[in-house]
Amino acid sequence: MTSTQDNKRKWRILKQRNPKYLLTLVLVFLTSLYILNESSIFSKSEWYPPEEIPNEVIESSDSSQATSLPGDSEDISVPESFTQPEPTPFAYPSSDYGVSYKDRVDPDTHKYIVPNGPSPPGEKYIAYLPHNQFNNQRVALENAILLAHYTNRTLILPYVYFGRHNQWRPFDTLYKQNINSNTKEHLEHCKKYIGEEVKSKVPVECRHYERWTTMPWDHLFGDLPAFYENEGLKVISTVNISVEWIMANTGVDREDFHYFKDGVYYGAKIYDDPSSTTPLGRYRGRLELSEFMEIPHRVVYFESIYGTGRIMHEVKEHREFFSRMVRSMTITYPGVLPTADKIIARLGGRQNYMGIHVRVSDGFFSRNREANIKQIIERLKDFTIPLRSSSEIKPSTDFSTTDECLANYTLSTNMPLIYMATDFHKTRTSNLYSPLYEAFPCIAVLDDFIPLLSELDEIVNDVDQLPMKKFLIPLVDMVVAAKGTKFVGTARSTFSNFAYKLHRIYVDGIAEFEDSKVYAG
Incomplete structure (x- = not known):
């Protein structure tokens, strides 16, 4: 045997x-x-952003690369349709209009069809399901505010989530995820276990309590309440976006809900200008604002309202409103700006460096990382060539650390000091970033300023008593990059989108904003 x-x-x-x-x-x-x-x-080091599930994990043979960190992006790698079977709906009726976008969109004209008719008396509302990471939620917020303003509907606004997020799914699945998992209701007792290192001492239901947090948007953007008041907007901020909660707090009957259940990531694109020739792009159907306003139901509930350019603002009045809205969305949360300003002072002040954002970690950005880095380098050269000749790009001085860079950097070197926000760490030892360091050796990153983040240690979320440091660090990273004398971002990244808008507010003092896929200026 x-x-x-x-x-x-x-x-x-x-x-x-x-x-x-x-x-x-x-x-x-x-x-x-x-x-x-x-x-x-x-576990990652204590200051890393919270773990989130990226669209794809970066594939690389470069063993020197650090573990990727989550960023925020247009989720370009999400499939156009989601083929898993739908769960049985609960707590709301099925909509007569549109189990999927195919039931709504005329295949010949691409016109998006919505119901119309006499409207019952009473206040009207817009609600939507949040999904994906912070900057995706922020884009959805912009779109929701635009549409509420256009239609004079009250916006039922879900809280912003940090850390945990629900990936986009068709309405019924995403609704269940938001109602069941995006709440800490009945978890008050978990607060006493915050910071407990021995997991066996923590009740099972509390073991994910610290992985995510939530708050009203106006806690983060403190200028929003004044903006709402000045613009005559009605906004109801709530952590509970269930149909039952909406009915209980608005008096709307169940049959007076209209649901946008497109079943695709990019369904309707709403045009405010009927004469617009702007193409649909990735969206499946064109919906005129005038037709949207004819929807009689008191509550219009979106599966998703996310997507740059989903709610158009081509009419002059709407462009002006959009610009005022963007200017009201600067970060005012405690600790973020003071911490960023400490790092900026260490860099020599706002006028002493340029900011960049390099997104490489997942999905579309992983597949296009070399091209994106090359594009960033070329745009940086556009800004810096007038300051020096190309032969001066590689100085003999050792700039292998930010300390050496700062110690040796002077305006007389004609070599730019750059602050890089990115979703990877240990960038100096990663082959992926080699082209950047070869072209611009004097690059500072957040890793170089860990001691300056200490002010964030004491900040606690009033909503759930969680320490906020790990959730705020990406915002600090963004603000430092945005406050540079120039900013270059990664095309199609929503992180870059927001950083570029902040840059134009902080540095350029721009009064008007337009959506763009390339963020540099």
Whole structure:
């Protein structure tokens, strides 16, 4: 009998004689895996942004690259349609209009069809399901405010989420995720376990309590309430966006809801100018604002309102409103600006550096990272060539650390000092970033300023008492990059989109804004 046969015989006997022993082995194995997963062995350093699920994991043979961190982007890698079977709807009726975009869009004209008719008396509302990461939620916020303004509907505004996020899914699935998992209701007792390092002491229902947090948007953007008042906007901010909550707080009947259930990431594109020739782009159907306003239902509930350019603002009045709205969305949350300003002072002040954002970690950005980095380098050269000749791009001085860079950097070197916000760490040892460092050796990153982040240690969210440091650090990174004398971002990144808008407010004092896919200026 061979050794293998002998082992199989022993294992068969063991299974027959000791079923409880086998069960114990399995339980011990599974428990060990869980403990390893929950332990700090796999945890990132304390200041890393919270773990989020990217669209794709970056594939690279470069073993020197650090673990990728989540950024914010147009989720270009999300499939156009989601083919998993829909769960049985609950808590709301099925809409008569549109189980998917195919039921709404004329295939010949691409016109998006909505119901019309006499409207019942009473206040009208817009609601929507939030999804994906912070900057995707911010784009949805912009679109929702625009549409509420156009239609004079009250906006039922969900809180902003940091850390945990729901990926886009068709309406019924996304609705369930938002109602069931985006709440800390009934978890008040979990607050006393915040910071507990021994996971076995933490109740099971509290073990993910610290992974995510939420707050009203106006806690982050403190100028929003004044903006709402000045513009005559009615906004109801709520963590609960269930149909039951809306009915209870508005008096709207269940049959007076109209749902946008497109089943695709980019469904309707709403045009404010009927004469517009702007193409649909990635969107599936054209919906005229005038026709949207004829929807009689008191509540219009969107599966998703996310997407740059989804709600057009081509009419002059609407462009002006959009610009006022953008200017009201500067970050005022405690600690963010003071911390960013400390880093900026260390860099020599706003006029002493240029900011860039390099997104490389997942999905579309992983596949196009080399091209995106090349494009950023070329745009930086556009800004800096007047200051120096190309032969001066590689100085003999060692700039392998930010300290060396700052110590040796002077205006007389004619070499730009650059602050790079990015979704990777240890960039100096990563081959991916080599072209950037070869062209512009004097690059500072957030890793170089860890001691200056200490002010964030004491900041706690009033909503759930969570320490906010790990959630605020990406915002600090963004603000530092945005306040540079010039800014160059990654095309189609919503992080770059916001940083560029902030740059134009902080540095250029621009009064008008337009959406763009390329962020440089």
